Every structure is written in structure tokens, then in C-alpha cells.
Amino acid sequence: MADRPLYAGFDLGTSNSAAAIFDGERTQVIRNAQGGAVTPSVVRIDKQGRVTVGQRARRLLDQDPENTATEFKRLMGTGKELPFPAAGLTRKPEDLSAEILRALRSDVADQTGVTVERAVISVPALFELPQSAATSEAARLAGFERVELLQEPIASALAAGWRADDDGGGTWLVYDLGGGTFDASLLETRDGLLRVVAHDGDNFLGGRDLDWAITEHLAARLAGGGGLLLERRNPAHVAALRVLRAAAEDAKIELSRSAQAQVTLAQPLVVEGTELEVDLTLTRAEVEALTAPLVERSLDVCLRLLTAGGLAPGRLARVVMVGGPTLMPALRARVSARLEATLAEGLDPMTLVAQGAALYAATAGLDGRAAPSTRGTGKKVWLQYPPVSADLTPHVVGRFVGADPPSRVTLARADGGWQSPPAAIGADGGFVTMVNLVPRTASTFAIGAVDAAGAVIEVDPASFTIVQGLTIADPPLSRTIGVALASDQVQVYFERGAPLPSRRTFVHTTVETVAKGTAESVLRIPIVQGELEHAHLCRLVGTLELRGDRVDRTVPLGSKVELTIELDRAGCLTARAFVAAIDQVFEHVAHLLVPEAAPEALDAALADQRRHLLQMRTEAFRHGLTQVIEKLGTLEAQLAQAERDIDAAHGGDADAAQKARRTLLEIDAALADADLARKWPELVDEARWAGVVAVSTVGAYGTDAERKLLDEVMAALDRAMTAKDPAELGRQLRLMRRLTNAAYFRDPDAWERQFEIVSSDLGSSTDLPRAKQLVDDGRAAIAAGDNARLRRIVNALWELMPVDAQARRKSFDSGVR
Amino acid sequence: MSDAAERLAENPFFVLGLAPDSAPREIEREAQKLLGMLELGLADAMTYATPLGPRPRTAERVRAAAAVLRDPRRRLVAELWAAAGASPIAAAGARGDAGPPGDGGG
Structure with missing residues (x-):
């Protein structure tokens, strides 16, 4: 145990959670105190304020539902407090998630003797920023020193791929039907590197919906006998429906094994003081019929994903099934039939995600053990190497600290099978060398250093370990992030799939004055997340505010705001705005919660x-x-x-x-x-016209590269027209316009023409005297042949054109463009 | 310096110091090495050569470059531009940093 690394991964699920560890060679699922591989995500707080977690809490769900919480993962990031009336307490979803994590962490400690300080926690691919932030917060509350978040489909694929004997080349689909969410992901492995090609899903489709479908069916059958119809909208029916749902869930599980099941209630069904008689049986065929629409809905998502990835059904190398509901035989058969693919066998759908998270902890270099106190006596060296490498011959970079570095280093593999040639050490104490790994296992290397005279120098650390296997290089961003502009458009800062961590800066212009000292005068910079073109269709995830009571001086309309947004590896967001006009920086981002839905x-x-x-x-x-x-x-x-x-x-x-x-x-x-x-016919006309303009403009002023790119865009445009895909047509049109613009402005007369266009509409400008002044300046610039100045003037004039008030209101009241 | 020229200087192949015909494996290996060198502040990794002169190399640029080259379609574009980088027109720098009205982007 002592020398082996310990990488821990946690799957914090809607209904069930799990933990796994990886020691550099094998993954191991951690069993809880009751011996189970999964721990129900249920928390109960009794009247003394004592907390019960997992299986024991789940048993109390029927008897004491008021004080027992479950499925709080779906409320992560909403800020909603869940009440525990017996203890007179309320708890946020992240507090409850922290209780689950604490329990799992102590299970790991019971089994390995190590209280892990660093770990990886999985989150659904479609989790949005506030939900991810809440998950990080839960880990902090549970006492972890550092965690990284990993998207569940990547975790599943990593775990499935690690076990594969072949290189696993080709495209895989991960079908993950959890308690509360459905995720479908297309992944591709090449050269041992795992890459997410595309993913799609439904943040609110899960096993829970299957259970409700069955429950509602049972309620209808009860009412069919002349009885009362239990309805979810009626608060008086909620308790009875919960009892019925628990019975439905049990029956569903029993039906995975048998063809028929009796609906047995854990307690009598009492509504408004009357007990309802329940004598019902469910058949497998019935449940299959009830759940079929939901299963088909999930498969629609899969097929949409295949189309987006340009893949026909039947071309998948394998399908990996994840989540408890995927144990249903009918569901498995249906998935296999509609995707025309075989399902990967021998993988545990309940713990695969946790295993993948543990594997990823190795890739991220997050050894769960507390950092050893530095007691090495040798010459200190900093090392940089991939803890997990797909490459059989990766680089190791080192730098000796302090004066008098050794003159050469040699790396020797512990199995004696390989040794590096001596690497020279540079003036800054640095060295770079390649190492040779043993496939699919951990290789440990000893660092040997000598001084100029050839005498051995002891170094600290004396060795390091690299595991060879499947990796993912950088976790990609799952949703496009940008700033909502006053025009209801989005300035994209980070495209979906961008590598993390990342940082970008754009300059915006304010469309409203912020008056110093006036608290009501607030300029908003809304940060949104989503793939859609209009800001109001995207999700608001945070707002940076320039407030009248915080500014040092009044910020006039038309001021430049330099906005920088930064995302860390886990996708957590920070932003800062620099306003040059008053030389002030604004950093506080109001982190939005998932909006309340009244x-x-x-x-x-x-x-x-x-x-x-x-x-x-x-x-x-x-x-x-x-x-x-x-x-x-x-x-x-x-x-x-x-x-x-x-x-x-x-x-x-x-x-x-x-x-x-x-x-x-x-x-x-x-x-x-x-x-x-x-509006398709109109759109096609527009595309044709834009094509004519593009060909002539790029033909006349474009570079060779631009002409080649235009050819590609034209071909893509044709494909979009044949496929009648308006969204794709829109995308290609945007590309084509950008190319046209680049070429257009290479024409020396272009700015003069633009000047004429914008000055013809002076009447509607927001600042007429300034606009008139600019037009006069522009005429002078044209007379003087000063194209650079003319360009600045045209840009300034554009900024004086008014913003549509309605668009701005829809765009979260954005104060910038 | 105009946007177009700046984009050329950020061409992933220049950032990683690799030829446009490099294999995926070489790209990953080089990116990993450069990130390690930058993390330890080794002088050799601090700048990279472009047709427009040396540029500072940052970990973000290296990561972004590797991400672009992992995507076959984006890689193709980068290959074209890297090849065009040698041509005098592109190197002279193109204007076009402001969009005319109607192009969106505000």
C-alpha cells in the first residue's frame, strides 16, 4: 500500500452514488459499511439533528418522508433550501451532497486506511455553471482539499476503454440513463487518446420519469374502479403518491427478473383520512409499454447525435450502457436494435462512472494521499510529466532548484529494462528527456544525477511513476459561453469543446451612462451559456455590474469596457471588466442561481x-x-x-x-x-445572393487561402441547402460573410463606401452633434486620403447607431455591445 | 497589428513549432513537453517563431493549439493558413477587424 498512489473517484448520482479507487494498475469499487457497491443518495436528519445517509436513510423514506431528502442533485445550484421539520433545520442541496461525499470518503478510509484529500467528482455533461459550482462547494464542505469535476460520459468511456483489450479505435456511444438525467455522448479513440466528438442529452429525463409513468398508470387503474384519482397537482395527494411510487419502483426492479409482479405497499395508502384499497399486479409487458415513449425519446436523442456526428447507425464500434435503468432487458434490446450496434458486455452500469473518475484522478495527477512532508535530503528537483500517458515515449521535464545544479541526469526504469541516455542540464537548471514506458501498467523511474566530475548527487524526489493507458488530454468545455449584447446577440467567448483552463478578452462599448453616486444606475454585463444564436434563448449564468454607487466617476455612454472571462479546469468562471475611461476594475460577478420557476x-x-x-x-x-x-x-x-x-x-x-x-x-x-x-425560401434566396457577393469580392480582393476557404464554405452551403437544414445554412452564411468582409475591406475604396452608407442615416444616431462632427472629420479624411483615420471614424459612427430597446430587454438588459 | 496577421501568428503549428504534416501523436507529445517546460519556466519554451517574428508562448496558447489540431476540420484550416503564412499577401497583414453593419457581433 505504502508506495502506491491512491487515486479516488466519486460518482455523485441523483438516486445512487459510488466511490472507486485506482492504484496505477487496477480500479477497485469501494463497498460501504453495509457491503453495497452503491450508496443511495438519500439523507435523513432526525429530531436530534443526527444525520443518516445511504441505505439506512432510504428505508426511512417511506416512514418519515418529511425528514428524508432524496434527488437533491436535481436542485443543485437552485439555492432552494430543503426543510427538515423534526430538527427545525433547512439544508441546501450542496449541504446534502456533502453528507453523501463525507460518507463515501469515510468508506474509502475504512477500506484503504487513507483519508483522501484530493479526488475527482463526476457531473452530468449537461450540468451548467451554477450546478458545477454547487458540486465543487459540496466537495469543499465535505472536507476535500482539492477536487476536479469530470463529465460523466467521459468517465464511463474512460473506464470502458481502460478495460478494452484492443486499442478500442473507432467511435463509441455512451448511453447513460441515470435517475434524473439522460446523456448520450459520441467518443472517438485514436492513438490512445479519448476525444468527445459530440454529446447531447436531456437534463430532465431519467429513471425517475419511468417511475412516475408507472405510478400515474397505477393511480389511473385505482381510479378506474370508481375510486379517487390521485393527482400530482393536489398537495393532499402527495404523500399517498409517494407511497405508490416506491411500490412502483420495487415492482419495476422485480420485473427485470420476472414477467409479473404484485404491487406491494410499504404502508397503507391514506388520502384525506380514507384508506384506499390497493390490489394491483403489473406485468413486464405493461411496464415496457409505459416506459417505451421515454426510451424512444432517449433514442431520438441518440440518433440526432449520430446525425450531428455524421455517422450512420450501425457504424458504432461499441455502445456503453450506464445507469440503473439500463439493466431493464427490454430497454437494452431496444437500444441495440435502433442503434444497430452491440452493447459492451461485462461492465457494471452502476459503478462505471466512479471507476472512470478514479482513472481520471490519475490523469489529472490528483493523488488522494496528503502531500508528504518534504523531508528529502537531496538536491530538490521540480518535475513535469504526464501521470498517465497514452504515448509510449512521453517527455519528462525537470528543473533543479537553487545554485549548482548537477551537470547530467539519467532516468532508469525500475524493472531494469530501460535507461535513458544522459541528459545535459541547461544554464537555468532545466532538462528535457524522453522515457520509455511498459504498455498498460505503471512504470517507475529512478533519477540519477552526477556533477561535472562524475560524482553521484542525491536528488529529491528520487523517483516518479507514469502509468501507460488511455487518456484524455484536456477536459473540454461542455457549453458555449459568451456575453449577451444589447442587440440580443451573443459575443461568444468560449466555444463548446474549447480546452480548459482558458481565458479571453474582448472590448465592448456601453450603451448607457452610469451616473456616479446613483444606486439605481446599474449597467449589466450578462454572461450566458448555450448554443443558440439569440441571447434570450441562452441561459444567464452570471452578471457583472457597473453600479452607480461603486464607480469612482461617471461612466459616459459609449465608454470602452475591456472584459476578460476566465475558466478553470473544472469550468468555474471568473470575470473582470476594466473601464479605461475611469481607470477602474470591476470583478464581482453575481453568480446566478438556476432561476426559480414559479x-x-x-x-x-x-x-x-x-x-x-x-x-x-x-x-x-x-x-x-x-x-x-x-x-x-x-x-x-x-x-x-x-x-x-x-x-x-x-x-x-x-x-x-x-x-x-x-x-x-x-x-x-x-x-x-x-x-x-x-422562412426557408427566403433564406435560400439570401444565401444565393450572399454567394454571388462573396465570389466576386473574395475573387477580387481575397488571398489564396481565403479563396480556398470560400470553396469549402460554398460546398458546405450546398450540402445544407440539400439537407434543408436552416441552422447549418445560417452557420455557413456567417462564415461566408466573415470571409467576404475580410476581402471587402482590402479594397481601398471600401471605407469610403461604408462612410457614405452610415452617414446617410445620421438622423437616428444617439448623439447627433457628435455624429455631425464625425461626418465632417470623415469628409476631411477622404479629402486627405487618410484611410486609417476614415476607418476609425466609420467605427465610431456605427457605435452611435441606436440599440433596439426591445431586443435589449430580452437580452437580460445587457448594457454593452 | 491587424487581426488577420495576429491570427496567422497564432497558427497552432507555429505555436507548437511543428510542421503542418505532423502526426497526431507528435502533436500531443510536443504539447505535453511544452506545457511542462512552461510550468517550470524554462527559457527555451518562452517564445516561438512565426513569419512575423517571435511571439511569447503561453500555456493557454499551447492548449488551444493542441485542441484545434485534434479536430480534423479545424486542423485542415490551420494547415492551409500555415502554408499561406509564407506568402507575402497574408504576411503583409489583412485589415477587416471591424464588421460592416448587419454582420452582427455588435
């Missing part, structure tokens, strides 16, 4: 979207647009689902409210998409 607001949004949908359908029928009609059909089903969730929200289910809010947001985006499809 049932009344959801009702209004639902009614609004229903109206919009109806209107679009009427029009689509009138014009015979079958594609649009089909699309609207699926949206209607989603609206019906949202309505059911809003009903549950009225009954006090905060989680269902969040789910409904998300669904409505997605429908909104889909409606915008459908709207685009309706």
Missing part, C-alpha cells in the same frame, strides 16, 4: 407557447409545409409533458417546476427553429 409564470409561458404553436400550425397547413407540421407535432407532445410537470409544480414539486422550465425553454428554441424552416 408555477404561475410557467402557466403563462405555457399558454403563450400554445398560442404561438397554434398560429404556426395554421400557417404551415395553409402553405402545405409538411416538414414544419411534423416538427410541430413533436412539440405538442413536449408541451403536454410540460403541462403535467407544471401540474406537479402546483402540488409543490420544485424539481418538476425546474423540469418544466427547461422544457419550455427548449420548445421556445424549437419554435424559433420551425419559424426558420417556414
Whole structure:
């Protein structure tokens, strides 16, 4: 034990959590005190304030639901406090997650004798920034010194790939149906490097929804006998429904093994003082029929993902199944059939994620053991090497600290099979050398150093270890992050898939004055996350504010704001804005919580979207647009689902409210998409026209490289037109416009033409006297042939053009452009 | 310095000091080595050569460069630009840092 590293990984799941360790060669799942490989994510606090976690708490879920919390992962980042009335306490979801982590951490200590200080915790791929921040906070509360977050699909693929005998080349799909979320990810391995090609998912589709589908079916059957219909929207029915749901869940699990199951209640079903008679059986066929729509929905996501990745079904090298619900035989058969692929066998869907997290801890160099107190006596050397390497011959970089470094170093593998040639040490004490690894295991290297005379020098540390195996180089960003502009557009700072950590700076211009000393005068810079083109369709994740009561001097309209956003390896965000005009830096980002979803607001949004949908359908029928009609059909089903969730929200289910809010947001985006499809002929015309302009402009002023790129864009545009894909067409159009612009402004007369265009619309400028002055300056610049000055003047004039107030309000009241 | 020229100077192949025909494995190995050298502050890794003169090399640039080259489509674009980098037109620097109205981006 002593010399081996200990890498720990934790899977903090919606219904179940797990822990695993990796020692450089093998992963091992940690069993809890009850001997189970998974620990239910359930926390109970009794009236003395004592905390019970896991299996023991789960048993109390039926008897004492008021003081027992579960599925709090889905509320992470919402700031909602969960009540524990017996103890008179409330706890945030991150507090409860911390309790689970604390329990798992002590299980690791029981089994290994090590209290891990550093670890990796997995999060769903679609977790957003506030949710990730809450997870990091939970780890901090649980006492970890340092954690890194890892996306669950990467963890699963890493664990599955580590076990694979072959190099595992090709494309894999990870199908992860958890308690509360569904994730589908396409991954590609090449040269031992794992890369996420694309992922998609549904933040609110999970085993829990399967359970509710069965529960609602049972409730309907109970009512069918002339009885009372239990409804989620009725607060008086909530307790009874919970009992029924627990029974449904048990029956579902039993049906994984047998064809029929009796619905047995843990306690009588009592509603408003009357006990309901329950005598029901469920068959496997019934459950399959009930869960089929949800399974199909998950498979729709998978097929959408395959299309996005340019892959036909049947071309997948393997499908990795993750999550408890994937144990259902019918589900497995259906996935295999529709994806035309074989499922990877011999992997435990319940603990795969935790194992992958432990493997990743090695890649990230997060040894769980506390850092040893430096008691080495030798010459101190800093080392940089990949703790896990796919490459059989990676580089090791070192630098000796202090004066008189040795003159040469030699690295020798502990098995005696290999030794490096002596590497010379540079003037700054540094050296770089390649090492030779043994495939699929850990190799330890001893560092040998000699001085100029050839005498041996003792170094500290004396050795280091590298594991050869599958790696992922840098965790990529899962969602595009940018700033919402007053025009309701988004300035993208980081594209999805960007490597982390990362930092970018852009200069914005304020569209409003911030008056010094006035608390009401606030300029907002909204930071949003999402792939959609319009800011209001993206998710607000934080706001940087320039407040009148904080500024040293008044910040006039049109001031430059230099905004820098930084993301660390775990995707946590910091931002700073520098306002040169008053020489002041603003750093405090109000970290937003996932917005609250009041049932009344959801009702209004639902009614609004229903109206919009109806209107679009009427029009689509009138014009015979079958594609649009089909699309609207699926949206209607989603609206019906949202309505059911809003009903549950009225009954006090905060989680269902969040789910409904998300669904409505997605429908909104889909409606915008459908709207685009309706405008297809117009869009095609636009693309044709833009193509003509691009060819002539780039042809006349473009560079060779630009011409080649234009050819590619034109080809992609053609493909998008054939596929009738408005979103892709839009993307390619943007690329083409950018190329056209680059070429256009190489024409010496371009700025003069732009000047004429912008000065023809002076009347609407926000500052007429200044605009007039600029126009006069511009004329002078043209007369003097000063193109550089003219360009500055044109840019300044553009900034004086007004911002559409309605767009700005939609764009989270953004104060910059 | 205009945006286009600056983009050329940030070409991933220049940042990593590799030829445009380098294999994926070489790219990973070089990026890992450079990150290690930068972390330890070794002078040899601090700058990189471009047709527009030496530029400071940072860990962020190295990471971003490796990420671009992992994506076949983005890699192709980088190869084109790296090859075009030698041509006088591109090296002279292109303007076009401001978009005309209607291009979005504000």
C-alpha cells in the first residue's frame, strides 16, 4: 500500500452514488459499511439533528418522508433550501451532497486506511455553471482539499476503454440513463487518446420519469374502479403518491427478473383520512409499454447525435450502457436494435462512472494521499510529466532548484529494462528527456544525477511513476459561453469543446451612462451559456455590474469596457471588466442561481407557447409545409409533458417546476427553429445572393487561402441547402460573410463606401452633434486620403447607431455591445 | 497589428513549432513537453517563431493549439493558413477587424 498512489473517484448520482479507487494498475469499487457497491443518495436528519445517509436513510423514506431528502442533485445550484421539520433545520442541496461525499470518503478510509484529500467528482455533461459550482462547494464542505469535476460520459468511456483489450479505435456511444438525467455522448479513440466528438442529452429525463409513468398508470387503474384519482397537482395527494411510487419502483426492479409482479405497499395508502384499497399486479409487458415513449425519446436523442456526428447507425464500434435503468432487458434490446450496434458486455452500469473518475484522478495527477512532508535530503528537483500517458515515449521535464545544479541526469526504469541516455542540464537548471514506458501498467523511474566530475548527487524526489493507458488530454468545455449584447446577440467567448483552463478578452462599448453616486444606475454585463444564436434563448449564468454607487466617476455612454472571462479546469468562471475611461476594475460577478420557476409564470409561458404553436400550425397547413407540421407535432407532445410537470409544480414539486422550465425553454428554441424552416425560401434566396457577393469580392480582393476557404464554405452551403437544414445554412452564411468582409475591406475604396452608407442615416444616431462632427472629420479624411483615420471614424459612427430597446430587454438588459 | 496577421501568428503549428504534416501523436507529445517546460519556466519554451517574428508562448496558447489540431476540420484550416503564412499577401497583414453593419457581433 505504502508506495502506491491512491487515486479516488466519486460518482455523485441523483438516486445512487459510488466511490472507486485506482492504484496505477487496477480500479477497485469501494463497498460501504453495509457491503453495497452503491450508496443511495438519500439523507435523513432526525429530531436530534443526527444525520443518516445511504441505505439506512432510504428505508426511512417511506416512514418519515418529511425528514428524508432524496434527488437533491436535481436542485443543485437552485439555492432552494430543503426543510427538515423534526430538527427545525433547512439544508441546501450542496449541504446534502456533502453528507453523501463525507460518507463515501469515510468508506474509502475504512477500506484503504487513507483519508483522501484530493479526488475527482463526476457531473452530468449537461450540468451548467451554477450546478458545477454547487458540486465543487459540496466537495469543499465535505472536507476535500482539492477536487476536479469530470463529465460523466467521459468517465464511463474512460473506464470502458481502460478495460478494452484492443486499442478500442473507432467511435463509441455512451448511453447513460441515470435517475434524473439522460446523456448520450459520441467518443472517438485514436492513438490512445479519448476525444468527445459530440454529446447531447436531456437534463430532465431519467429513471425517475419511468417511475412516475408507472405510478400515474397505477393511480389511473385505482381510479378506474370508481375510486379517487390521485393527482400530482393536489398537495393532499402527495404523500399517498409517494407511497405508490416506491411500490412502483420495487415492482419495476422485480420485473427485470420476472414477467409479473404484485404491487406491494410499504404502508397503507391514506388520502384525506380514507384508506384506499390497493390490489394491483403489473406485468413486464405493461411496464415496457409505459416506459417505451421515454426510451424512444432517449433514442431520438441518440440518433440526432449520430446525425450531428455524421455517422450512420450501425457504424458504432461499441455502445456503453450506464445507469440503473439500463439493466431493464427490454430497454437494452431496444437500444441495440435502433442503434444497430452491440452493447459492451461485462461492465457494471452502476459503478462505471466512479471507476472512470478514479482513472481520471490519475490523469489529472490528483493523488488522494496528503502531500508528504518534504523531508528529502537531496538536491530538490521540480518535475513535469504526464501521470498517465497514452504515448509510449512521453517527455519528462525537470528543473533543479537553487545554485549548482548537477551537470547530467539519467532516468532508469525500475524493472531494469530501460535507461535513458544522459541528459545535459541547461544554464537555468532545466532538462528535457524522453522515457520509455511498459504498455498498460505503471512504470517507475529512478533519477540519477552526477556533477561535472562524475560524482553521484542525491536528488529529491528520487523517483516518479507514469502509468501507460488511455487518456484524455484536456477536459473540454461542455457549453458555449459568451456575453449577451444589447442587440440580443451573443459575443461568444468560449466555444463548446474549447480546452480548459482558458481565458479571453474582448472590448465592448456601453450603451448607457452610469451616473456616479446613483444606486439605481446599474449597467449589466450578462454572461450566458448555450448554443443558440439569440441571447434570450441562452441561459444567464452570471452578471457583472457597473453600479452607480461603486464607480469612482461617471461612466459616459459609449465608454470602452475591456472584459476578460476566465475558466478553470473544472469550468468555474471568473470575470473582470476594466473601464479605461475611469481607470477602474470591476470583478464581482453575481453568480446566478438556476432561476426559480414559479408555477404561475410557467402557466403563462405555457399558454403563450400554445398560442404561438397554434398560429404556426395554421400557417404551415395553409402553405402545405409538411416538414414544419411534423416538427410541430413533436412539440405538442413536449408541451403536454410540460403541462403535467407544471401540474406537479402546483402540488409543490420544485424539481418538476425546474423540469418544466427547461422544457419550455427548449420548445421556445424549437419554435424559433420551425419559424426558420417556414422562412426557408427566403433564406435560400439570401444565401444565393450572399454567394454571388462573396465570389466576386473574395475573387477580387481575397488571398489564396481565403479563396480556398470560400470553396469549402460554398460546398458546405450546398450540402445544407440539400439537407434543408436552416441552422447549418445560417452557420455557413456567417462564415461566408466573415470571409467576404475580410476581402471587402482590402479594397481601398471600401471605407469610403461604408462612410457614405452610415452617414446617410445620421438622423437616428444617439448623439447627433457628435455624429455631425464625425461626418465632417470623415469628409476631411477622404479629402486627405487618410484611410486609417476614415476607418476609425466609420467605427465610431456605427457605435452611435441606436440599440433596439426591445431586443435589449430580452437580452437580460445587457448594457454593452 | 491587424487581426488577420495576429491570427496567422497564432497558427497552432507555429505555436507548437511543428510542421503542418505532423502526426497526431507528435502533436500531443510536443504539447505535453511544452506545457511542462512552461510550468517550470524554462527559457527555451518562452517564445516561438512565426513569419512575423517571435511571439511569447503561453500555456493557454499551447492548449488551444493542441485542441484545434485534434479536430480534423479545424486542423485542415490551420494547415492551409500555415502554408499561406509564407506568402507575402497574408504576411503583409489583412485589415477587416471591424464588421460592416448587419454582420452582427455588435
